[in-house]
Amino acid sequence: MKERNKIGVYVCHCGGNISDYVDVKKVVEAVKDLPNVAVARDFVFMCSEAGQNLIKEDIKNLGLDGVVVASCSPHLHEKTFRNAAKEAGLNPYLVEHVCIREHSSWVHSDNPEAATQKAIWIVKAAIAKVSLARDLESIRLDMKPEAIVVGGGVAGMRCAIDLGRAGITVHLIEKSPFLGGRAAQIGKMYPSGISGIELVKKLVEEVKNNPNIKVYTNAEIVSAEGALGEFKVKVKINPRYVKGNVSDDTISQCPVEVPDEFNYGLTKRKAIYKRDFTYPDTPVIDMNACTKCGKCNPDFNQKPKTVEVTGSIVILATGFKPYEPKEGEFGYKVYDNVITLPVFDRLISISNGKLEYNGKEIRDIAFIYCVGSRNEEHEYCSRYCCVATINAALQALEKFGDLRVYHVYRDIRTYGKYELYYEQAGRDGMLFFKYDPENPPVVERSGNKLIVKVKDLLTYGEEIEIPVDMVVLSVGMEPEMSDVFTMLRVPFSRDGFLQEVHPKLRPVETAIGGVLVAGTCQGPKDTVEATASASAAAAKADTYLVKGYAELEPFIAEINPEKCDGCGECVEECPAGAISIENGKAVLKEALCKGCGACGAVCPTEAINLRGYYYDQLRKSIEAAGGD
Amino acid sequence: MAYRALDQAGLLHVHYTPNTVIIRIPCASMLRPDLILHAFQSGFDAVFVASSGPDCPFLGEECVRKTAKRIEKAYELLDEHGIDKNRLLLTGVCSTCVEAIVGGLERLEETLSGE
Numbered sequence: 001m002k003e004r005n006k007i008g009v010y011v012c013h014c015g016g017n018i019s020d021y022v023d024v025k026k027v028v029e030a031v032k033d034l035p036n037v038a039v040a041r042d043f044v045f046m047c048s049e050a051g052q053n054l055i056k057e058d059i060k061n062l063g064l065d066g067v068v069v070a071s072c073s074p075h076l077h078e079k080t081f082r083n084a085a086k087e088a089g090l091n092p093y094l095v096e097h098v099c100i101r102e103h104s105s106w107v108h109s110d111n112p113e114a115a116t117q118k119a120i121w122i123v124k125a126a127i128a129k130v131s132l133a134r135d136l137e138s139i140r141l142d143m144k145p146e147a148i149v150v151g152g153g154v155a156g157m158r159c160a161i162d163l164g165r166a167g168i169t170v171h172l173i174e175k176s177p178f179l180g181g182r183a184a185q186i187g188k189m190y191p192s193g194i195s196g197i198e199l200v201k202k203l204v205e206e207v208k209n210n211p212n213i214k215v216y217t218n219a220e221i222v223s224a225e226g227a228l229g230e231f232k233v234k235v236k237i238n239p240r241y242v243k244g245n246v247s248d249d250t251i252s253q254c255p256v257e258v259p260d261e262f263n264y265g266l267t268k269r270k271a272i273y274k275r276d277f278t279y280p281d282t283p284v285i286d287m288n289a290c291t292k293c294g295k296c297n298p299d300f301n302q303k304p305k306t307v308e309v310t311g312s313i314v315i316l317a318t319g320f321k322p323y324e325p326k327e328g329e330f331g332y333k334v335y336d337n338v339i340t341l342p343v344f345d346r347l348i349s350i351s352n353g354k355l356e357y358n359g360k361e362i363r364d365i366a367f368i369y370c371v372g373s374r375n376e377e378h379e380y381c382s383r384y385c386c387v388a389t390i391n392a393a394l395q396a397l398e399k400f401g402d403l404r405v406y407h408v409y410r411d412i413r414t415y416g417k418y419e420l421y422y423e424q425a426g427r428d429g430m431l432f433f434k435y436d437p438e439n440p441p442v443v444e445r446s447g448n449k450l451i452v453k454v455k456d457l458l459t460y461g462e463e464i465e466i467p468v469d470m471v472v473l474s475v476g477m478e479p480e481m482s483d484v485f486t487m488l489r490v491p492f493s494r495d496g497f498l499q500e501v502h503p504k505l506r507p508v509e510t511a512i513g514g515v516l517v518a519g520t521c522q523g524p525k526d527t528v529e530a531t532a533s534a535s536a537a538a539a540k541a542d543t544y545l546v547k548g549y550a551e552l553e554p555f556i557a558e559i560n561p562e563k564c565d566g567c568g569e570c571v572e573e574c575p576a577g578a579i580s581i582e583n584g585k586a587v588l589k590e591a592l593c594k595g596c597g598a599c600g601a602v603c604p605t606e607a608i609n610l611r612g613y614y615y616d617q618l619r620k621s622i623e624a625a626g627g628d
Numbered sequence: 629m630a631y632r633a634l635d636q637a638g639l640l641h642v643h644y645t646p647n648t649v650i651i652r653i654p655c656a657s658m659l660r661p662d663l664i665l666h667a668f669q670s671g672f673d674a675v676f677v678a679s680s681g682p683d684c685p686f687l688g689e690e691c692v693r694k695t696a697k698r699i700e701k702a703y704e705l706l707d708e709h710g711i712d713k714n715r716l717l718l719t720g721v722c723s724t725c726v727e728a729i730v731g732g733l734e735r736l737e738e739t740l741s742g743e
Binding site: 117555594601 | 652670
């Protein structure tokens with residue numbers, strides 16, 4: 001292709017940040033006479049209006065066909081310079097922004113000469129790249145005001161409500177028979193004191209009253225496909241097997257009793273059951289437990305119903321599950337009175353008057369922290385558990401009084417304002433013991449008491465034995481897995497949670513265009529954080545859905561059909577399923593392409609390039625920088 | 629990701645060898661192995677492929693496997709051209725993994741000075 005030969009090169013001083021170490025004049029001198037360069041200048045602040053005008057004027061007056069700006073990191077100002085070029089009538093993707101501040105002046109301030117040489121190499125590489133740059137157009141996709149939210153917990157409902165209020169049609173899909181998720185199981189929550197059930201009630205009320213929100217409960221996702229602007233999800237809605245209105249009286253006549261999962265088996269429920277605090281009001285029959293006695297006037301002929309819903313955006317709010325300790329881990333499943341924090345939370349909520357478990361009154365409780373966290377299996381800290389544990393202990397003390405509480409912790413992370421809870425625990429006379437992960441506490445039984453043995457770092461390693469009636473294991477969060485992740489090919493982080501594109505710059509988007517994350521499917525969060533992330537995801541979805549279209553960066557694969565021999569290597573390599581072979585040639589579905597470029601790397605004929613990073617551009621860049 | 633680690637190194641004013649040129653690509657999985665050979669043939673003494681590792685925003689964990697395949701192919705090419713394989717280094721570099729950048733470059737420098 002014809003090389004661009006009217007390139008403008010702009011070297012920024014950054015007010016001394018660059019020019020104190022990089023000799024910017026020397027950089028300009030080194031490149032101004034290169035064959036592809038029309039003009040090279042240095043300026044004190046390229047990002048300033050005066051700096052941008054310099055570029056705009058040169059584009060207009062000299063007819064530049066490419067621009068190189070050497071200044072700070074492109075993550076800061078690439079968009080600034082692209083917009084400036086666009087305003088002056090130049091295709092914004094003919095601008096190459098390279099970094100000589102973070103990548104040169106700041107790291108080689110000890111050697112200005114070398115810093116200058118490095119800046120020259122970087123600028124030469126950029127000029128070479130621009131000389132072969134193609135005109136690119138951002139991709140415009142039409143958006144219908146319709147979204148799919150997977151998961152009907154606090155985060156999913158928050159998303160649905162926010163979107164519904166913005167006039168977006170929302171399909172809210174919940175796999176269990178009722179909305180609410182795990183937050184409903186939490187007792188009094190920090191920091192507001194509202195209970196999980198009350199919170200869920202409020203959200204459910206809004207969901208019910210918003211005609212834009214369509215709720216699907218008892219619903220399994222059978223398939224999910226598509227891309228930004230055109231997702232299709234098939235949902236199998238399992239029958240509830242009930243007819244008409246079922247009174248509480250009728251429910252109570254059910255002869256079957258099974259452990260109620262909502263209370264982790266602390267209470268029983270009937271085979272036909274409902275949850276008063278949530279939606280729908282219709283009960284459901286648990287067919288694994290039902291004996292088909294017929295007393296509740298059921299309809300066993302109901303069949304699952306499959307519906308297809310569409311949406312321009314998918315928000316995943318699939319949540320977490322609490323870590324289940326291994327048998328024998330701090331006496332779990334070996335001694336009766338060793339339970340996990342979520343179970344303890346339910347126990348507080350359902351107990352009245354006194355705290356009892358397994359028929360035994362509980363007077364002394366030890367909490368062991370970081371169970372299953374920050375170890376080889378789960379390297380991460382779930383973070384919410386410290387505050388949640390202290391909060392639960394405070395609740396128990398408030399409700400039942402006269403408890404002796406011992407916290408056996410590794411580190412306490414009651415960040416932010418939650419430090420107040422930690423202080424309160426101390427004021428309430430709770431005792432804290434710090435253990436070393438190399439030497440964790442041991443739980444044993446002695447008579448009718450459990451003994452927690454801990455080598456306490458706060459007293460310089462003193463061996464302490466704490467006799468208690470109950471041990472509560474403070475467990476962290478694990479991701480709740482869903483088939484929809486693989487159906488949509490959403491990438492996971494090392495911790496097994498869903499991965500955002502960037503924690504700060506694109507915190508609720510995944511690498512799959514149009515698939516957003518909300519709540520704990522992305523990583524451990526407390527209810528406050530999960531709700532905030534849900535509102536953030538809804539707001540992000542609005543930026544596409546309310547506007548009616550999306551503009552995407554053009555950096556996706558480009559297949560040259562003349563070079564393609566239809567071998568299909570790229571089809572295998574593509575992580576997004578964006579390439580197929582049609583009539584012996586590879587064909588790209590642009591809306592699916594993530595822009596990784598993996599397909600190009602395996603193409604035997606180099607028929608595939610990544611736009612903006614064409615291989616001929618990279619080769620020429622390498623040559624230019626390696627030259628001298 | 630790795631590019632951001634280089635930005636981070638700058639913000640922290642960490643020093644590393646200035647005999648380096650940074651070529652930005654979105655994902656290491658796009659590297660054609662012949663590009664690596666091309667760098668050696670264009671006058672570079674060593675190539676440092678700073679991939680995002682398992683934090684890759686495009687491929688997640690999968691990036692590690694895909695990129696490793698490119699590097700294996702590149703090793704074969706280097707072998708064919710009699711270039712010391714130790715001059716090519718692949719490292720997973722997260723967006724704040726400044727030590728991975730500095731350490732990787734030190735290793736390459738040691739390799740070069742030892743030859």
